[in-house]
Amino acid sequence: MVGVKEDTEIADMRSPALLLQENLLSFERVKSVCSADFFEIINEEGKTGEELFTKANAKLCSEAKDWLKHTAENCTIVAMLIATVTFAAAYTIPGGPNQSTSYPVLLAQPFFFIFTIGDVLSITFALTSQ
Numbered sequence: 001m002v003g004v005k006e007d008t009e010i011a012d013m014r015s016p017a018l019l020l021q022e023n024l025l026s027f028e029r030v031k032s033v034c035s036a037d038f039f040e041i042i043n044e045e046g047k048t049g050e051e052l053f054t055k056a057n058a059k060l061c062s063e064a065k066d067w068l069k070h071t072a073e074n075c076t077i078v079a080m081l082i083a084t085v086t087f088a089a090a091y092t093i094p095g096g097p098n099q100s101t102s103y104p105v106l107l108a109q110p111f112f113f114i115f116t117i118g119d120v121l122s123i124t125f126a127l128t129s130q
Contacts, residue, residue: 016063023060027053075129083126086119 031039031049039049047055094115095106106112 016060016067020057020060020064023053023057079126079129083123086123086126090119090123 042048043052093104093106094112095104097103098105104112
């Protein structure tokens, strides 16, 4: 019975959005196998299969919404940190500027070009992810 306990612990670690997605995919698989008339049948409470599914997964749906909201907030914080660092890196050029020409000292180096492209891409992706 050790394997059963491990499977339960793994199931508890999954996000509510993933669990809801699995339930919805299972419902859709059953719906595709059954005839259309089968899903119009109502039970003794007067509810269809879709209404029962919605009622059974209402709590999981609200948990999934909360989880997605918190995940999006955390991703926004990380994106802003990345944007801050890349913005600072763009203004503090590696190697510094040449005192007489004000051009970067490492301008002729290939890694400076790679750094510049990477910096531009990272700030672009960080700012557009919001």
